[in-house]
Amino acid sequence: MLHRRTLLGFCTVLFAARSVRAASLAAPAGKVLLTVRGKIANTNADGSARFDLAMLDALPQGRFEGETPWTKGKTVFTGPLGSAILDAVGASGTTMRVAALNDYSADVPVSDFRKHAVILATRHDGALMPVREQGPLWVIYPMDKEPDLRIESTYTRSVWQVTAIDITG
């Protein structure tokens, strides 16, 4: 009897803990810009974590200031840190497939977001990016602070028009 009660109590605690964790990711109120799927603990839709702009803005932000292969002159990108997105969804995998509107996708090691202050830029020179200007989200590596990142593998992972991240491996 004691065992059953203990087990029941244990399950109640587990269930409560799960609810609290799930509740930590509110549902998006606005247009969904990013959907994260795969190996994640926190969801707000069927097996996925969906983010609108307000949710992305509420996460810890990063800033890039410098030149990129795709823009002219000095340019500023701001947006949530990739690591903050991983934390928000409770990511546990090692590889992400970052997918764009145009069917382009790149496999990105989760460790890139942990080792480098990669951002999912929401703004370019202070303005939101329409789709024709590579928006709404653009993976930007901190090539300004880490010049060694100015290599082809980084460029391949610098996905623009991002809509989804699948944590696959």
Ligand SMILES: Nc1nc2c(c(=O)[nH]1)N[C@H]1C(S)=C(S)[C@@H](COP(=O)(O)O)O[C@H]1N2
């Ligand atoms: N959405 C999207 N992002 C993308 C690409 C793309 O085709 N679509 N090409 C990638 C590749 S392979 C590289 S090298 C860089 C630069 O592409 P570009 O040489 O066409 O400017 O952007 C990356 N990001």
Ligand SMILES: [Mo]
């Ligand atoms: Mo490329």
